[in-house]
Amino acid sequence: MQTERLRRVPYEASAWSAAAKELVDARRAAPMFPAVRVCPLLGFLDKDRKQVGCLGHPLATGGTDLRDCGVYRSSVCETFTCPSFGWLTDGQARLVQAACADWYLYGLVITDVEYVRGCLRLLEWELGGPARPEQMVEQPAVLAAVRKLFALKETAPRRDPKAGVFGRFTKDTEGEPVPRMLDYMKLGVRASPEDDVVLCLGYTPDNATDLLASRELVRAHVKAVARAMASPR
Numbered sequence: 338m339q340t341e342r343l344r345r346v347p348y349e350a351s352a353w354s355a356a357a358k359e360l361v362d363a364r365r366a367a368p369m370f371p372a373v374r375v376c377p378l379l380g381f382l383d384k385d386r387k388q389v390g391c392l393g394h395p396l397a398t399g400g401t402d403l404r405d406c407g408v409y410r411s412s413v414c415e416t417f418t419c420p421s422f423g424w425l426t427d428g429q430a431r432l433v434q435a436a437c438a439d440w441y442l443y444g445l446v447i448t449d450v451e452y453v454r455g456c457l458r459l460l461e462w463e464l465g466g467p468a469r470p471e472q473m474v475e476q477p478a479v480l481a482a483v484r485k486l487f488a489l490k491e492t493a494p495r496r497d498p499k500a501g502v503f504g505r506f507t508k509d510t511e512g513e514p515v516p517r518m519l520d521y522m523k524l525g526v527r528a529s530p531e532d533d534v535v536l537c538l539g540y541t542p543d544n545a546t547d548l549l550a551s552r553e554l555v556r557a558h559v560k561a562v563a564r565a566m567a568s569p570r
């Protein structure tokens with residue numbers, strides 16, 4: 338919608354501000370976390386709709402900087418780096434880039450540092466040593482198994498879409514995102530290394546059976562990556 342709408346707008350700040358407001362007003366649902374701004378200038382940069390980026394950036398408009406018409410000032414957009422940029426290593430970020438099949442899954446995974454770190458931590462426990470993401474990207478079978486592991490963000494079954502959670506986060510009384518924890522006393526089970534990943538996938542288990550099933554799902558996918566790493570290339 339954003340790409341289509343802004344494609345027809347002349348590169349003038351007043352016209353872009355009006356279109357941006359129109360797009361925000363037309364949203365079918367309010368963002369889950371009001372503090373997290375969702376910019377109406379985000380869209381597809383290419384005809385094939387494979388690359389998502391800023392439609393108001395001078396490189397996208399042919400020179401005019403229209404980023405002031407988005408949710409931040411242009412100077413903020415120019416200098417901002419997201420937490421993943423600082424918290425993931427180069428190797429981890431490259432593995433996400435190589436393993437995620439498209440921009441949507443890439444967006445889900447690269448923004449969830451705890452998920453990426455949690456998956457690789459489980460893999461290292463399984464391997465009994467370092468995972469070395471830089472080498473993993475060179476091995477197609479390993480990359481295919483990592484893709485399935487990361488794709489759990491989209492494919493993991495039995496999650497409750499109405500649970501009001503986004504990955505690990507839920508809302509506090511002010512609508513701010515707060516990380517969720519599992520209530521092990523209530524569930525009657527001990528903590529397990531898979532639980533960080535289970536929470537990042539958006540599971541909200543309220544009984545031990547569901548929690549054990551979601552742990553098993555994660556474990557099976559991690560083991561598949563370890564098996565691919567152990568197989569001769």
Ligand code: SF4
Nearest residue numbers: 376379391404407414
């Ligand atoms: S760079 Fe700024 S203006 Fe462009 S999409 Fe991101 S937040 Fe919006």
